[in-house]
Amino acid sequence: MAVALKLLPSLIGNVSPENVSLPELGFPINSGRNWIRFGSHFDHRKSKIGQKFKLVKAVGRLDETSSFNDVNGQADCHCTNGFPNGKGKSTLACALSHSLHSRGKLSYVLDGDNVRHGLNRNLSFGAEDRAENIRRVGEVAKLFADAGVICIASLISPYRKDRDACRALLPKGDFIEVFMDVPLQLCEARDPKGLYKLARAGKIKDFTGIDDPYERPLNCEIVLEQKPDTCSSPCEMAETVVSYLEGHGYLQA
Numbered sequence: 001m002a003v004a005l006k007l008l009p010s011l012i013g014n015v016s017p018e019n020v021s022l023p024e025l026g027f028p029i030n031s032g033r034n035w036i037r038f039g040s041h042f043d044h045r046k047s048k049i050g051q052k053f054k055l056v057k058a059v060g061r062l063d064e065t066s067s068f069n070d071v072n073g074q075a076d077c078h079c080t081n082g083f084p085n086g087k088g089k090s091t092l093a094c095a096l097s098h099s100l101h102s103r104g105k106l107s108y109v110l111d112g113d114n115v116r117h118g119l120n121r122n123l124s125f126g127a128e129d130r131a132e133n134i135r136r137v138g139e140v141a142k143l144f145a146d147a148g149v150i151c152i153a154s155l156i157s158p159y160r161k162d163r164d165a166c167r168a169l170l171p172k173g174d175f176i177e178v179f180m181d182v183p184l185q186l187c188e189a190r191d192p193k194g195l196y197k198l199a200r201a202g203k204i205k206d207f208t209g210i211d212d213p214y215e216r217p218l219n220c221e222i223v224l225e226q227k228p229d230t231c232s233s234p235c236e237m238a239e240t241v242v243s244y245l246e247g248h249g250y251l252q253a
């Protein structure tokens with residue numbers, strides 16, 4: 001592929017820096033050399049919703065000692081997944097980047113929540129600003145793909161037209177949309193950041209799934225369904241994505 005768009009998620013939750021562990025992932029974080037490393041820090045910057053979050057962000061990245069030389073057979077591949085809060089997109093992105101790295105593939109996660117504290121910190125959650133948020137992430141992901149790095153974009157991206165615009169940035173077949181089909185009740189039950197509670201109380205406006213829309217994809221590449229009684233582990237879901245990538249030749253040398 002000439003270019004591929006990768007969605008790389010990060011992990012964000014109400015955890016302390018000392019306790020950034022996700023047992024459900026089945027692999028250690030902050031692991032060492034030549035493994036995906038998950039750095040974490042508090043982010044005290046004020047978010048656009050006018051609330052100061054005490055966020056811990058753990059972003060999947062390669063250890064500083066890793067280099068392109070460690071990673072062979074990199075396909076240019078750009079994946080994107082979109083879904084509302086609490087669906088597990090950051091967790092999946094993290095598991096996916098770990099799985100790709102174990103196969104010698106270099107990837108990077110662009111997570112909406114993280115990007116919105118830096119590159120896109122001037123953007124709100126209104127429809128126009130969400131479109132701009134997604135456009136910028138798409139352009140950055142394209143640059144990663146140009147460099148031969150699989151870019152995993154972990155965004156809600158609630159509007160079809162914005163996802164389609166991202167798709168159009170890339171050569172046909174290089175944008176892979178992953179839809180996590182998770183009932184709202186399950187997302188609300190998880191609510192690791194307490195945002196649903198705030199949205200239900202009217203303290204956050206335009207919150208996806210509550211008083212803002214989410215347009216399900218009509219024709220995406222991968223659907224990952226989660227139900228309260230049948231919930232695959234993040235690693236199982238990551239393997240589904242990796243199987244798709246392998247089956248479609250994205251991971252060939």
Ligand SMILES: Nc1ncnc2c1ncn2[C@@H]1O[C@H](COP(=O)(O)OS(=O)(=O)O)[C@@H](OP(=O)(O)O)[C@H]1O
Binds near residue numbers: 012085086156157
């Ligand atoms: N109003 C509203 N609606 C949705 N989400 C909100 C809102 N306000 C803040 N947040 C937090 O922002 C994260 C989603 O950012 P994204 O950049 O992925 O959103 S979008 O693609 O532009 O729709 C999302 O993170 P995740 O929970 O990881 O999805 C929220 O923590």
Ligand SMILES: Nc1ncnc2c1ncn2[C@@H]1O[C@H](COP(=O)(O)OP(=O)(O)O)[C@@H](O)[C@H]1O
Binds near residue numbers: 024
């Ligand atoms: N496959 C899964 N099974 C069970 N819990 C999960 C799974 N994926 C994510 N979670 C949990 O759901 C919550 C939200 O996950 P997160 O990845 O932060 O979602 P999002 O990025 O979509 O907001 C977290 O507490 C996470 O540990």
